[in-house]
Amino acid sequence: MSTTWTNWAGTVTALPEVLRPRTPEALAGVVRDAAERGRRVRPVGSGHSFTAVARPADLQLSLEHLSGIVSADRETGRVRVLAGTPLRVLNRALDLLGLAMPNLGDIDAQTISGALSTGTHGTGATLPGLTGAIAGLRLVTPDGESRWIDASEPQLFGAARVGLGALGVITEIELACVPAYRLRAVERPDSLDAVLPRIQEHFDAHRHFELYWFPGTRRVQTKANDLVGDDVDEPLAPWRRRLDDEILSNTVFGAANRLLVRAPRAVLPFNAIAARALTERVYTGRSHEVFCTPRTVRFVESEYAVPREAVTDVLTDLAAWVARRREPISFPVEVRVAAPDDIWLSTGYERANAYIAVHQYHRGDHRAYFAAFEDIVAAHAGRPHWGKMHRLGADELAALYPRMADFRAVRDRLDPDRVLSNDYLERVLGP
Ligand SMILES: Cc1cc2nc3c(=O)[nH]c(=O)nc-3n(C[C@H](O)[C@H](O)[C@H](O)COP(=O)(O)OP(=O)(O)OC[C@H]3O[C@@H](n4cnc5c(N)ncnc54)[C@H](O)[C@@H]3O)c2cc1C
Structure with missing residues (x-):
């Protein structure tokens, strides 16, 4: 059944069929199945992007059931979290563990994977955006494979941390947290x-x-x-x-x-x-x-x-x-x-x-x-900002991002049939 979806700002609407897998394995099955049936599937977070980056062209994949902390090591600050976890849930859970994100933006309504996928940032001259805290992530690609990506694979790690939902669906993220402050x-x-x-x-x-x-x-x-x-x-x-x-x-x-x-x-x-x-x-x-x-x-x-x-x-x-x-x-x-x-x-x-x-x-x-x-x-x-309104297209963006051609090559490899694509991605990355 199709449902009307609107982003927070009311600038983007769609009428997708919504899928809500309850486990990472079920999610991998949904993505593989969509690819096999020639359908398009788009993961969505809290819909807080102003651009159409999250707009589903066909199926919408909600990660609302994939929320919460998977494991935490208080000594190292390494915390594994499910991709659909809202920041407000994450922040409180980290606080109870005596940990915190090194930096945050203005609100906590976004999901962790939605925030990271568009490069959400806060402020601080010595601190990078929230993506600076990613130590690794699990990505389900349209072939149904589930890959763990971290610094040991610099090409994929370079691409997947701000991936715009164009390379696969993140199911789990390892964060390098700091002691609560x-x-x-x-x-x-x-x-x-x-x-x-x-x-x-x-x-x-x-x-x-x-x-x-x-x-x-x-x-x-x-x-x-x-x-x-x-x-x-x-x-x-x-x-x-x-x-x-x-x-x-x-x-x-x-x-x-x-x-x-x-x-x-x-x-x-x-x-x-x-x-x-x-x-x-x-x-x-x-x-x-x-x-x-x-x-x-x-x-x-x-x-x-x-x-x-x-x-x-x-x-x-x-x-x-x-x-x-x-x-x-x-x-x-x-x-x-x-x-x-x-x-x-x-x-x-x-x-x-x-x-x-x-x-x-x-x-x-x-x-x-x-x-x-x-x-x-x-x-x-x-x-x-990938989640905020702008008029730029693929050629202009390629001139601003020295590694854009490398990103597109990874996209060609992981999603050759553009199962995850939508109009916005075609505009900013090319077809
Ligand atoms: C009131 C307000 C305040 C904001 N404040 C800030 C701020 O302080 N700093 C800042 O930088 N930005 C800010 N933003 C922008 C916001 O952080 C980003 O647009 C962010 O991407 C929204 O997260 P979301 O969970 O709503 O994701 P969505 O908007 O739903 O999705 C964003 C992208 O993430 C992808 N995605 C979602 N889940 C997954 C997944 N599991 N795997 C792969 N891809 C996925 C989607 O496909 C889409 O491409 C603000 C936005 C609003 C409305």
Whole structure:
């Protein structure tokens, strides 16, 4: 029976037949069977990609029953986890074991395999994306084979860690976790003019540093997270967390956005008021609780990685465009940083990046804004996040990823009949 599927942002829909295997062996059977019958099958995580990367062309493979920790070694930090495990489940389970992911992004709704397959990242000048924690993974290929892939096979390991679901279906992942840690978060309003000239220093001064800039204003909110010992305990008062994260960031913000769609001219004054309403807050907490916050107001997003030295030019050009056009953009621009890695299709492949993300309310018009943003980052060899909206095709991406031809060769070998393919993969990787 077919069911309507929509991604989180509402930008992609499909009417797939959904298969929900209960064991890795059953999953291998489903993939082999689909291949033998000439059908296409697409694994899906939590549907949090804004692009059509997860859209099923035919069958949809849900890993919702393949969730949880398989084994854990507290001494080495090596943890094996089933591929459909949501990050929020993983983070709590790791915490109970006295372990944690070295870094995380803004939310914990994604599945571990969905997050890794598109190269999801957090912020931190010395830390690569979440994929930096992969020590090995089990991949079921369309021939029904189940292969364990790790650093002992550099070609497959280079390709499969950010595989876009194009090489096979991941059933299990081994993560190199770190001892559980606590963070002290310092969130502070500031001005773009004060922060931009020193942004590289800010990146380097903290384990994690990020910046939110409110378009149409010169105001920013910075967020620096650093390690803190167990002896320092400054929790955020529950009422303050609820006020800031749930009421102001979600309920009131959502209501304001619904009104602003009908009164776009009010957006710039709204941003000025919203940015001025931000105050400083300092608190400590477990790493995953500090990193991840709820997001209930739907938006669309585009995010590019640029060499980190280019961040000032990109933000200056974007601010000039917004000031000139006075576009009604009610969401802040998010700026992060990450260390290079060796994963072929990772945005961080052999490059230290700054990440710049533009957002727009899902019912607003993002087209002119995102197009201008993409023009600006194109001048800096910007690499788009695979899960976030972008217009690039296979030829342009091949010029940005030195190992793209090698990735395609692995794809030809593992999925010659394109059992796993969909329109998005054809666009970004080629037929
Ligand atoms: C509100 C919000 C906040 C976000 N914050 C961040 C952030 O802070 N940092 C960041 O980098 N990104 C962020 N993202 C993007 C998000 O992390 C990625 O798009 C991620 O891929 C979504 O994971 P998912 O489980 O929803 O996967 P899906 O979107 O469902 O799938 C993504 C890809 O993974 C593949 N896949 C899923 N499971 C498997 C499997 N078992 N084997 C092989 N392939 C598989 C799918 O086929 C698809 O290609 C955010 C997105 C949203 C909506």
